[in-house]
Amino acid sequence: MSTLAFESLVKKAEDLEMLPQTAQKVIELVGQESTNAEGLAQVIEKDASVTTRILKIANSAFYGLRREVTTVQHAIMILGYRSVRSLVVATSSRSLHKKFGITEQLLWDHSVGTAIISRILSANASPAVADLGFVGGLLHNVGRAVMNNECPKDYAEVMTGVYNEGKDCLELERQVFSFTYPEVGCRVIEKWGLPENIVRMIRYHRLSSLEEKEREFLKSSDELRHAVASVELAYELCRKIGIGFRSPQEVDLESLAAVSFLNLQADSLKSLEVECQQAYEAEREIFSAA
Numbered sequence: 001m002s003t004l005a006f007e008s009l010v011k012k013a014e015d016l017e018m019l020p021q022t023a024q025k026v027i028e029l030v031g032q033e034s035t036n037a038e039g040l041a042q043v044i045e046k047d048a049s050v051t052t053r054i055l056k057i058a059n060s061a062f063y064g065l066r067r068e069v070t071t072v073q074h075a076i077m078i079l080g081y082r083s084v085r086s087l088v089v090a091t092s093s094r095s096l097h098k099k100f101g102i103t104e105q106l107l108w109d110h111s112v113g114t115a116i117i118s119r120i121l122s123a124n125a126s127p128a129v130a131d132l133g134f135v136g137g138l139l140h141n142v143g144r145a146v147m148n149n150e151c152p153k154d155y156a157e158v159m160t161g162v163y164n165e166g167k168d169c170l171e172l173e174r175q176v177f178s179f180t181y182p183e184v185g186c187r188v189i190e191k192w193g194l195p196e197n198i199v200r201m202i203r204y205h206r207l208s209s210l211e212e213k214e215r216e217f218l219k220s221s222d223e224l225r226h227a228v229a230s231v232e233l234a235y236e237l238c239r240k241i242g243i244g245f246r247s248p249q250e251v252d253l254e255s256l257a258a259v260s261f262l263n264l265q266a267d268s269l270k271s272l273e274v275e276c277q278q279a280y281e282a283e284r285e286i287f288s289a290a
Helices: 003-016 021-030 037-045 048-058 072-079 081-096 102-122 127-139 142-150 152-165 169-176 181-192 196-204 212-218 222-241 257-261 266-287
Strands: none
Touching: 003 142, 003 181, 021 037, 021 081, 037 048, 037 072, 037 081, 048 072, 048 081, 048 266, 072 081, 081 102, 081 127, 081 142, 102 127, 102 142, 102 152, 102 222, 102 266, 127 196, 127 222, 142 152, 142 181, 152 169, 169 181, 181 196, 196 212, 196 222, 212 222, 222 257, 222 266
């Protein structure tokens, strides 16, 4: 497909307003310095389903809070604006898919798994990095959702190669479309008005496939470097465990750029894999209805 086809695809996604209005408004408000907890809560509470899901997740083991969160404003005060924004995105992002069959379920499972694991990998850096890693993990498949929604037959060819033959998704997308899902995803995320660091997360999360100059660019920001590396490692751990795939895949974790970016030792990767699998099994149901 041509550059024109790429722009057309992004435009269609923009016109369809794939992200629900509540999520778009919350993203806008969190980006404004004048926003207060009461005003943000009022916007969220207009959507009963989003409110219910936020309180469900906030009171789950995912956050491990000692006190029960009873209102959205309470959640904002305890968790902070960015974490609540993440929860709103989490409760809304399943609707990115026009239909929900086997392919869409696998993509959703992979997004949830990547988000949960990325948050674990980012947690020892700072709460801000953990939040960034979680959102990046959850939204890293936006480009795939767009391509699958708008070009289902072409994208079925890609997914068949990935799921049945174990081929690399980026390579297949270049062959079929001449562009890749991170390129589509970052443009769509940018149109939604999400922060620049989240846009960059979506663009660069396939860290090991980047050119050296792109990797060097990421090293200029500790927060972005850590979060992007966490998402790549989470992505590959999901493949290795079999989250979002029909079965576990062969993955050489030690060769990943993310491992060196995060300064991880090779002998720690197996225990990390077990920890992440346990966390996913414990927390995935929280997002099953999101």
